Amino acid sequence: MKKFIFSSIALLFLISTGSGMAGDISVGSVTPLTGKLAVYGEGFQQAMLLAADEINAAGGIKGNNLKIVFEDNNSTSKGSVSAIRKLITIDKLPLIFGPASSSNFLAVCPIAQDNKTILLAAESAAAAITKCGSYVFRVFPSDLLQGVGVAELTNSLGYKEVVLTYVNNDWGVGLAEVFKAEFTASGGKIIDELPHAEGKTDYRSEILRMKRHNPKAIVNLTYIKEGATILKQAYETGLNVQWLMGSASKSPKLIDLAGKASEGVIGTYPTFSQETPQYKTFKAAWDKKYPGKKTPVFGEYNYDMVKLTALALESAASESSDDIRDALIKASQGYIGTTGDKSFDESGDVNASYGQWTIKDGSITDYK
Amino acid sequence: MTGYYAQLLVNGIIAGSIYAMFAVGLAMVYGVFKFINFSHGELITWGAYLTWMFSSPPFSLPVYISVVPALLITVGIGLAQDRFVYRSLRQSNPIAILIASIGLSYMLRNGIRLCWGSDLQTFDLPLSTGILLGGIYITKIQILMVLSALLFFSILYFLLTRTLLGKSLRAVSDNIELSAIMGINMKKVTWTIWVLASVFAGTGGILLALDTSLDPMMGMNSLIKAFAAVLLGGAGNVWGALIGGLFIGIAENISVAFISPDYKDFISYGLIFLLLLFKPRGFFGIAGGVR
Amino acid sequence: MDYFYHILIICLIYSIFAQSLNLELGFTGLYNFGHIAFFGIGAYTSALLSLNGVPIPLAVVGAITLAGIAGALLAIPTLRLSGDYFGIATLVFAEMAHLVFLNERDITRGPMGLPNIPRPDWIGSGISSLPRFLIVTFVAAALTFILLRRITNSPYGRSLKVIREDEFVAQALGKNTSLIKTKAIVVGSVLAGLAGVIWAHYITYISPADFTLQETILVLLCVVLGGKGTHLGPVVGAFVIIFFAEFIRFIPIPSEYIRFVAPLQGMTYGFILVIMMLKRPQGLIPESRKFTTTNA
Numbered sequence: 001m002k003k004f005i006f007s008s009i010a011l012l013f014l015i016s017t018g019s020g021m022a023g024d025i026s027v028g029s030v031t032p033l034t035g036k037l038a039v040y041g042e043g044f045q046q047a048m049l050l051a052a053d054e055i056n057a058a059g060g061i062k063g064n065n066l067k068i069v070f071e072d073n074n075s076t077s078k079g080s081v082s083a084i085r086k087l088i089t090i091d092k093l094p095l096i097f098g099p100a101s102s103s104n105f106l107a108v109c110p111i112a113q114d115n116k117t118i119l120l121a122a123e124s125a126a127a128a129i130t131k132c133g134s135y136v137f138r139v140f141p142s143d144l145l146q147g148v149g150v151a152e153l154t155n156s157l158g159y160k161e162v163v164l165t166y167v168n169n170d171w172g173v174g175l176a177e178v179f180k181a182e183f184t185a186s187g188g189k190i191i192d193e194l195p196h197a198e199g200k201t202d203y204r205s206e207i208l209r210m211k212r213h214n215p216k217a218i219v220n221l222t223y224i225k226e227g228a229t230i231l232k233q234a235y236e237t238g239l240n241v242q243w244l245m246g247s248a249s250k251s252p253k254l255i256d257l258a259g260k261a262s263e264g265v266i267g268t269y270p271t272f273s274q275e276t277p278q279y280k281t282f283k284a285a286w287d288k289k290y291p292g293k294k295t296p297v298f299g300e301y302n303y304d305m306v307k308l309t310a311l312a313l314e315s316a317a318s319e320s321s322d323d324i325r326d327a328l329i330k331a332s333q334g335y336i337g338t339t340g341d342k343s344f345d346e347s348g349d350v351n352a353s354y355g356q357w358t359i360k361d362g363s364i365t366d367y368k
Numbered sequence: 369m370t371g372y373y374a375q376l377l378v379n380g381i382i383a384g385s386i387y388a389m390f391a392v393g394l395a396m397v398y399g400v401f402k403f404i405n406f407s408h409g410e411l412i413t414w415g416a417y418l419t420w421m422f423s424s425p426p427f428s429l430p431v432y433i434s435v436v437p438a439l440l441i442t443v444g445i446g447l448a449q450d451r452f453v454y455r456s457l458r459q460s461n462p463i464a465i466l467i468a469s470i471g472l473s474y475m476l477r478n479g480i481r482l483c484w485g486s487d488l489q490t491f492d493l494p495l496s497t498g499i500l501l502g503g504i505y506i507t508k509i510q511i512l513m514v515l516s517a518l519l520f521f522s523i524l525y526f527l528l529t530r531t532l533l534g535k536s537l538r539a540v541s542d543n544i545e546l547s548a549i550m551g552i553n554m555k556k557v558t559w560t561i562w563v564l565a566s567v568f569a570g571t572g573g574i575l576l577a578l579d580t581s582l583d584p585m586m587g588m589n590s591l592i593k594a595f596a597a598v599l600l601g602g603a604g605n606v607w608g609a610l611i612g613g614l615f616i617g618i619a620e621n622i623s624v625a626f627i628s629p630d631y632k633d634f635i636s637y638g639l640i641f642l643l644l645l646f647k648p649r650g651f652f653g654i655a656g657g658v659r
Numbered sequence: 660m661d662y663f664y665h666i667l668i669i670c671l672i673y674s675i676f677a678q679s680l681n682l683e684l685g686f687t688g689l690y691n692f693g694h695i696a697f698f699g700i701g702a703y704t705s706a707l708l709s710l711n712g713v714p715i716p717l718a719v720v721g722a723i724t725l726a727g728i729a730g731a732l733l734a735i736p737t738l739r740l741s742g743d744y745f746g747i748a749t750l751v752f753a754e755m756a757h758l759v760f761l762n763e764r765d766i767t768r769g770p771m772g773l774p775n776i777p778r779p780d781w782i783g784s785g786i787s788s789l790p791r792f793l794i795v796t797f798v799a800a801a802l803t804f805i806l807l808r809r810i811t812n813s814p815y816g817r818s819l820k821v822i823r824e825d826e827f828v829a830q831a832l833g834k835n836t837s838l839i840k841t842k843a844i845v846v847g848s849v850l851a852g853l854a855g856v857i858w859a860h861y862i863t864y865i866s867p868a869d870f871t872l873q874e875t876i877l878v879l880l881c882v883v884l885g886g887k888g889t890h891l892g893p894v895v896g897a898f899v900i901i902f903f904a905e906f907i908r909f910i911p912i913p914s915e916y917i918r919f920v921a922p923l924q925g926m927t928y929g930f931i932l933v934i935m936m937l938k939r940p941q942g943l944i945p946e947s948r949k950f951t952t953t954n955a
Contacts, residue, residue: 038487039487042918074921103771106864107772170770170771173771197761201581208379233580260495453937457936462743471931475925637751637754637755640748
């Protein structure tokens with residue numbers, strides 16, 4: 001047994017010295033490739049790889065190839081911590097793309113900050129991330145903005161009394177709190193508020209409780225799977241209301257799963273015009289590399305994140321993280337990516353404008 | 369407002385009839401072999417996923433036909449559990465059989481993940497508003513669930529009381545050694561128990577998946593409910609399991625009117641605790657034995 | 660190098676956790692399938708206390724005390740139950756604890772988890788803190804080892820084994836078996852709580868998702884693989900399992916296959932549990948059965 005342990009320790013060291021080839025500039029990525037977020041993780045990875053391919057096809061960074069070292073985090077905070085420790089200390093990477101889901105991201109951000117490693121987020125929305133530190137940036141807008149957006153949507157549709165339900169996790173709770181504050185401040189009333197657990201297959205009890213109040217509109221801040229199940233079961237139970245949703249459920253998959261029950265849903269999302277040349281280039285490149293595949297949720301953000309990183313690496317004075325960080329802040333100012341303006345403010349956040357989406361005749365369109 | 373409670377009651381009966389189907393197999397295995405089969409829940413999951421597999425491409429069989437091969441394979445898994453694991457452990461330390469069953473359950477659950485991913489899946493059935501019966505909504509699938517439970521329990525009643533096989537099953541659960549001495553064919557009895565347990569669990573799983581959706585944890589979650597039902601009914605008691613299942617289903621659903629739905633699962637958990645503490649022999653019938 | 664420190668720290672934390680389960684499962688024969696609950700109670704209590712300004716040493720003491728009290732509260736009513744009922748009661752207890760962590764948002768912040776859990780100043784938080792943290796964890800693991808060795812080699816420890824082999828015999832010998840078992844569970848829970856405390860202050864972030872059945876399986880595997888009822892077994896088990904899990908990171912797997920890794924790993928864990936029970940129930944390090952001959 002002792003032999004086994006010693007030989008595996010030896011092996012660990014052996015491998016650890018071998019990573020990182022000459023002629024490559026490597027950055028790390030902690031990505032949920034397995035576990036409950038794996039549904040999204042694959043899409044993030046494809047979008048990042050698309051950006052990297054384009055960068056390398058155009059001559060790479062200072063003549064070197066950009067390489068992304070992917071580490072799986074099993075969609076857990078424990079996995080994220082292990083993964084980032086490996087990327088920082090064994091691969092010695094100055095810049096890492098952080099994990100999806102705010103709770104996993106929050107678990108790793110003190111480690112990145114302490115090790116002076118730049119951490120970038122492309123899909124974590126929690127307001128708390130703003131306070132993570134000077135080495136943490138995100139190309140995705142904070143919850144704060146979206147909560148305000150949903151409240152504005154509700155008001156603009158003339159609903160004064162709503163039932164609020166949200167997925168019981170960091171993202172849902174954070175968003176719901178911002179919504180609640182904003183909506184009640186503007187004179188709205190929340191008749192009932194109930195969280196729903198993540199990943200259940202049966203939400204009938206929750207739906208019956210919502211139905212009991214005979215609401216005209218229900219604000220449902222949730223994910224795709226949970227959203228689809230709720231819409232479907234509400235439809236079966238004869239609950240006929242206006243559903244108002246957030247950005248995380250804006251996906252063709254919602255329509256696949258919920259069918260006609262999803263018809264007429266209205267939601268908000270951090271918008272970026274799909275008419276810009278940047279978006280069109282992205283879409284064309286995506287369709288070429290992954291023919292027949294729909295662009296993934298938040299794929300555009302991941303794509304922008306890698307593109308912006310490449311710009312920073314190109315202009316950085318050295319490969320030290322401090323130089324890259326300065327270059328990153330500089331490169332971001334006025335940078336217009338697929339998802340719009342990515343200028344980082346002093347806390348490393350970006351601004352965004354919110355659009356409204358709806359489902360009409362089985363497809364997602366802008367709500368006007 | 370009464371409509372609200374009536375709807376909760378109906379939902380409870382529907383959920384309960386499925387819990388009862390899960391509980392029967394658990395109760396029978398416990399009654400005869402005297403151990404809690406933690407991997408019973410995986411029979412539920414595999415039954416559902418296999419049906420889903422046969423009903424989607426490349427097989428694309430209609431759901432009612434894909435049930436047949438799916439249940440056959442589920443029965444195969446049930447029998448294999450016994451043949452390759454539990455049979456060898458029957459004479460050994462009880463702790464070994466328990467750890468083996470928890471390991472087996474983990475293995476089978478990850479097998480589901482390997483084949484079909486962790487993602488939620490759904491049967492592609494046409495969506496329709498439920499039938500409105502006196503202010504209560506009920507879907508066709510839910511009617512099918514209750515009817516299937518009724519049918520299965522009727523068949524089981526007939527089997528246990530009117531056939532020689534059923535009688536030997538009851539004898540074995542009363543006293544396994546004595547029955548063997550009396551010349552009861554143990555092989556046949558063992559076989560029957562695992563087939564029944566697998567068919568009940570698999571069918572329940574399929575119905576549950578048709579009603580909601582499939583996910584790898586569905587079996588584990590249902591197992592705890594089924595266990596609560598078994599305890600309520602008195603371990604090893606088939607009819608107790610039926611009543612216990614219905615009770616848990618109804619209690620859980622009615623409770624939602626009073627507590628947050630987040631704590632819905634707490635009802636069955638809490639019940640398990642209270643029963644273990646005060647009535648470890650169950651409310652209905654005498655402990656032990658397939659009745 | 661500090662990645663290596665990191666793995667060692669994780670190994671040691673799991674070795675404490677596994678040793679605590681071993682006292683119950685290996686030495687006393689109590690199938691505790693909800694041991695993660697005590698790990699979680701320790702982690703949450705210490706994190707919450709220290710986040711609210713309680714000095715860390717006090718928070719640690721508070722946390723392991725609460726874990727011990729929770730153990731006693733679980734033990735007193737459930738110990739009357741026969742073995743497999745005890746198993747299910749503990750499993751359910753862990754599920755309930757998880758639901759409380761998840762839903763009592765006013766206290767635990769629910770699914771958002773608790774970030775920025777403080778550490779003592781003399782350990783610090785940066786990279787340089789790792790060796791110091793490693794030493795602390797090592798001391799805790801070593802103390803656990805010595806403590807459990809003392810307990811199990813004492814007359815009390817021998818009565819635990821008698822209970823495991825045959826509770827009626829123990830009763831016939833005039834032992835108060837339920838008191839003896841309760842003590843074992845309290846000690847086991849305190850040590851599991853200690854492991855949870857170290858975990859919380861090491862990772863500095865905890866959320867309910869860290870305390871699930873998955874972890875129970877993992878620690879069960881550490882004990883069973885290493886050898887239940889031995890002193891060194893769970894420690895070896897923890898090192899083997901954690902090294903194995905981290906080792907997988909270094910196998911170059913094409914990204915399109917990487918999603919198969921976790922389920923395969925899970926299947927392997929389950930398979931090992933089954934095969935160990937069938938072929939080598941004593942684990943890698945078999946328990947010496949000497950005492951039975953000298954004592955019987």
